[in-house]
Amino acid sequence: MTDTKDQINYSMIKDDLYQAVNGEWLKTATIPADHASAGGFMDLNDNIDKELMADFADLQKHATDAEGPMAEFLKLYALAANFQKRDQDGAAPLKPLLKQIEDLPDMAALNAQLSNWVKMGLPLPFNFDVDADMKNTSVNALFAGVPGLFLPDKTYYAKDNPAKDQLLTVFSNMTQQLLVMADYSSAEAEAIVKSAIRFDENIAPHVKSAEESADYSKMYNPMPFSEFAQSTSELDLTALAKDLFDQVPEQIIVTEPAYYQALAGIMNLETFDDMKNWMLVKTINAYSSYLSEEFRQTGSTFGRTLSGRKATTSQQKSAFYLASGVFGQTVGDFYAHKYFGDKAKADVEHMVKQMIAVYKNRLSTNQWLGEATRQKAILKLDTLELQVGFPDHIDQLEYKFKITTAENGGSLMQNIRQISEISRLDNYARLGKPVDRSRWEMSASTVNAYYHPFKNIIVFPAAILQAPFYSLDQSSSQNYGGIGAVIAHEISHAFDNNGALFDEHGNLNNWWTKEDHEHFQKLADQMIQEFDGLPFAGGKVNGKLTVSENIADAGGLSCAEEAAKNEADYDLKAFFTGWARVWRTKATKEYQQLLLNIDVHAPAELRANVQVKNLADFYTTFNVTETDGMYLAPEKRVTIW
Structure with a gap:
C-alpha cells in the first residue's frame, strides 16, 4: 500500500x-546541474536563497535608503554581480599578489615581511587563530593550525589510493590553465604546479586525516611560545607574534604537534623554491572565484570533479553566496525578522x-x-x-566592513582582501580577552x-x-x-x-x-x-x-x-x-x-x-x-x- x-x-517499511x-x-x-545533491536540507536552502535573492533585488532598487551593514552588503552584492567589470579587470587585481610572491628571493626576504604577509592572508605552511582556551573557555587563547592540502585529505596521497593520480591530474591541469590566464607561459605554469605539488606531498604525511581530526580533544596541546618558536630557524616566529599581538604570548595551543615537529624539514632553504610555487598555486586558486567569469569557471573545475556537479553556480547566485558569506549576520537578521x-x-x-x-x-x-x-x-x-x-x-565585526564601489575604483578582489584582513586582525585582537558566549x-x-x-x-x-x-x-x-x-x-x-x-x-x-x-x-x-x-x-x-x-x-x-x-x-x-x-x-x-x-x-x-x-x-x-x-x-x- x-x-x-x-x-x-508502508508495505516496504519493514x-x-x-x-x-x-x-x-x-x-x-533531479539534482540541479550546479548542485552535488538534492533533498530536504538542500531544497530548503534553495528556497531560502530564492526568497532572499528576490528580496535583495527589490532592496537594490532603493539601496540609497539602506543603512549600516545592510548598505555595505548591497554594495558588495552589486560589485560581485558586476561581471562586466570583473571581465574587464581580468587577472589585473590578482597580479600584484602573485608578483609579491614571485619577487621573494629567499627566506630572509620572507622573514622581513612576515607580519604583513600574515595580515594579508597570504599562504604559509603555518597559521594562527584565536579561540576559547579549551581548558579555560572564559578567555581567548592562541592556536597554531596546519595548512590545508590540495587534495581533500591526506589519505588521498597514499600510493594505493586510486583517486590520487586522477585528481592530481585534474588539479594540475586546472591550475596550469589559471596561471596561463594570469600571463605565465605554459612551460612556466607546468613547472610551478609540479613544484607546488611536491611541496604539498611533503606536508601530507605530517598532518592529520579526517578520521584523526574527528577526535578534537587531541587539538589541545599547549606549549610555551618560546618552545614553539623553535619549530623553525628560518622564520622569526617570536618577532612575528610580537608584531601581531603587541607582545609575545606565554603559551600557544598547537593543534597538531607532529606537524610542527616536522616543520623544519618541510620549510627550509632547500625547499624554498617549492614553497614559493606552493604559495603561488594556493593564491591563484583561492582568488579565482573573485575574478572574471573565465577565472571563475576554470577555478571551479576541481571542485566540480570532486563533487560531481555538472555546472558552475550561476553568476547571480554566486554573487549572492559571496556577499551573504561576508555579511552572514546581516542577511540572517533580515531573513529572521521577515520570515x-x-x-x-x-x-x-x-x-x-x-x-x-x-x-x-x-x-x-x-x-x-x-x-x-x-x-x-x-x-x-x-x-x-x-x-x-x-x-x-x-556581530560588530560586520559594521567594520566598508565597501569601495566600482564607481570609486574598487574591485571585488580588493574589497575581499580588505575584509579578510579586517576579520583576521579582529580575531587576533581577541587574544587574552573574555570570550563572547553570546x-x-x-x-x-x-x-x-x-x-x-x-x-x-x-x-x-x-x-x-x-x-x-x-x-x-x-x-x-x-x-x-x-x-x-x-x-x-x-x-x-x-x-x-x-x-x-x-x-x-x-x-x-x-x-x-x-x-x-x-x-x-x-x-x-x-x-x-x-x-x-x-x-x-x-x-x-x-x-x-x-x-x-x-x-x-x-x-x-x-x-x-x-x-x-x-x-x-x-x-x-x-x-x-x-x-x-x-x-x-x-x-x-x-x-x-x-x-x-x-x-x-x-x-x-x-x-x-x-x-x-x-x-x-x-x-x-x-x-x-x-x-x-x-x-x-x-x-x-x-x-x-
Missing part, C-alpha cells in the same frame, strides 16, 4: 524505511524543554553511570544554554544547527525551523521526528565521545570516573562497529570517522521519540516516517564517495535506516520480525543515552 499524499509505501518513505521522491527528484514568527520560536522552545526533561530523566535513571558522574552530567544538562531563531544583534557561529538564514562544546550551548537558526523539519501545520509527532530529533541530536553532542570530555562550562575537563568512562567507551565502540564497513556508493563507512555524529543521532532519535510519546496526540508511524523524510537525499556518486572519506556524518540513507533499528518501538510500530530487512538482533542494538 502506498500513501499517495506522503508517497509512503525491509527499508528510507526507501519506503522516499522511494517515490527518489524516482523523480520567522514568535509562535514558531515558542513552540520550538517548548520542544527543547521537553527534550531536556527527557534527557534529565534518562540520566537520573541510567543504570551504568555512577552517582558522581551522573550528578556532573545532570549539572552539564542544567547549565546547557539555548539560542533559537537569531542573535539579539548583528556570539553566533552561524547566520540565522542557514539550514543547520549546532552544539558548541566550548560554550555548552545549542543553537537553532531560524532557517531550519520549517518543513520538513518543523511546521505548525505538521503533527507534533512529525515535528518530533524532524526538528525534535535535530534538537535532541544537538543536546546529545554534549554527551558524545567528544562532547563528554567537556564540562558544564565548556572546559576540557574529565568529569568521569575511570569505570564510567571505560563503560562509555565500550558503548562508543559498539556504535563504531554498527556503522563501520557498511557498504555505500562503492565504498564503505568509516565507523571511527562518524562515531560522534552517530552517537548524537542515536541519542537524539531515542529522546525525541520519548518526548513525542509524552504528547497527547502522539503517532509513532508519523514520528518514524518524519525522521526518514528529513534525510531524503539524492546525490552524485562522486559526492557520496567524497563524503565517505572526509565527512563526520554517516550517509543520509544510513542515518535514517540504521538508527531506528536500535529502538524497540520501531519493531512494534511496524511489526518488524526476524525475517524482515530492517530487523537487527537485540544483542546487536546499541543504546547509549
